[in-house]
Amino acid sequence: MDYTRQTRFSDPRAHAPLFDALPDDPGGIGEVIRNIVVHYRASGIPFPPDRLTEIDSRWADRLLDADRRRFDTPLAEPRPPEQRIVGCCRDFTLLTVSALRHKGIPARSRIGFADYLDPHWHYDHVVAEYWDGARWVATDTQIDVADVRLAPGGLRPASQVWSSYRRGEIDVNQFGVDPGLDDVRGDWFVRNYVITELAHRHGDELLLWDLWGGMSRELTGDLTLIDEIADLLQSADAGDTTAERKLAEHYATDPRLHPGTHVTCASPVAPESQADLRREPTT
Template identity: 55%
Template sequence: MPGLDDHACQSAYSDPGQYTGLIDALPSDLPGIGEVVRNLLIHYRGGGIEFTGDRLAEIDNRWIDTLIGVDQSRNGDPLAVPREPFNRVVGCCRDFTLLTVAALRHKGIPARSRIGFATYFAAEFNHDHVVTEYWNGDRWVWADTQLDPADGGVFDPLDLPPGTMISAAQVWTDYRRGLVDPELYGATDEFKGAWFIRDYVYLELAHRMRDELLLWDIWGEMSADLPADLTATDELAALLLAADAGDPTAESALTDLYTPPLRPTTTVQTLSPTGHHRPTTLRPAA
């Protein structure tokens, strides 16, 4: 099962490869890393610029070395040198998080990406979101480096308070207990509801196991329709929550479960927001 030492090592997705030297030069503190991440990336929907064509296609750059390569082909400067917003790499919350995770792992700090729903982007809707979770020496801390702490929000985005970001497993469990309306959780009016939450439980497991897939990758048990029997998803969500609570038996059980079809094999189907739907060949796990 992935332990602290595993989370301090790069995955196939977070490995900067030939750009390791550029990561060497980054700050070692989370605020400094976050500043660089926001300098390199712009959100494809929330960045205030409408991107189309090849620029919008940058959202499908799943590997960090590819993402940095796009930046370097366009800018060619050290990563901390300011970029104009239009010249930043187009991505989403998953990319802000994975670049943060890559930088922390490079510094020997255990880190992983967490999948769930944020309560702080809209008053009456909980948007799908990905944030960083890192080990500060005493506990796992959830941090959203897409947000600038200098903007003066009501909470510190680098140490998210309970209830601001809720894991997919917790939302699924609350839905199954009748505690939440699933129609208030999702990405858009089209992509929301119980089926969407269920798919994100499987995505949460993959990211926990260091397969930091795109939010629009699908494989295995994922479906836009709810199956008749939801027991397997209930049990998986319960294990994820128990592992979050520090239960090593649950953590070990998740590792044992993470085989096909829960684990993607060599390909996934990518249903990109660009409108291009295609199979994608994955790199071998690191």
């Protein structure tokens, strides 16, 4: 996959000129993205319901629509936190990846669980990863952490967490959205995130609460398939081109892995609904 090319989710469309004035380096881009996005929970700001729906803006151009409704200034011009785009780690990452690709820098999003946000909990998290000419470098735009290790102590990709769980090495119930939320953690949650990790790797940068194919809210289905995909993801990360090719074949042909025309959006701020992925983003 050519990670310099925009996907249907990362494409800023009519808003692409806004990225022209951004810095050319990942750190500078991250600083601008933090100026325009605010986390819907971690900020502590009591956003009204109509603003919270911005977290379900699946496409980059719709996220930028939200900024344009309130501002007509360059993205680097300061925005008060309460007026920024309401999003989550996935949205900080999607806009970072979008801007990096706009600058011709190969970039993608990585799905996993962060060991560096809380010493007692492994929060689900998304970071951007870019190619610096020699290696892939992960960067956490949301909280400004550069060169995040994709390993214990940093961000553990969902594939790593799944394999560790299957080997009996971890308490998988310590991996999830929040220690106070019992219904979004554990084995089924990590299984779903392996599929999400695969989707993001192949340019379907869906919402963290989108469900499709082999996903469910309990641990059912063919776990050997998830074992295989997790192993291939880790091998591909290590540079195995054969594993990368097998992942692409699995993703293209297995309906348990790739989304079709619709996904179930189990939004944390709105009633569950069916989302049509064929709908073109507004411009």
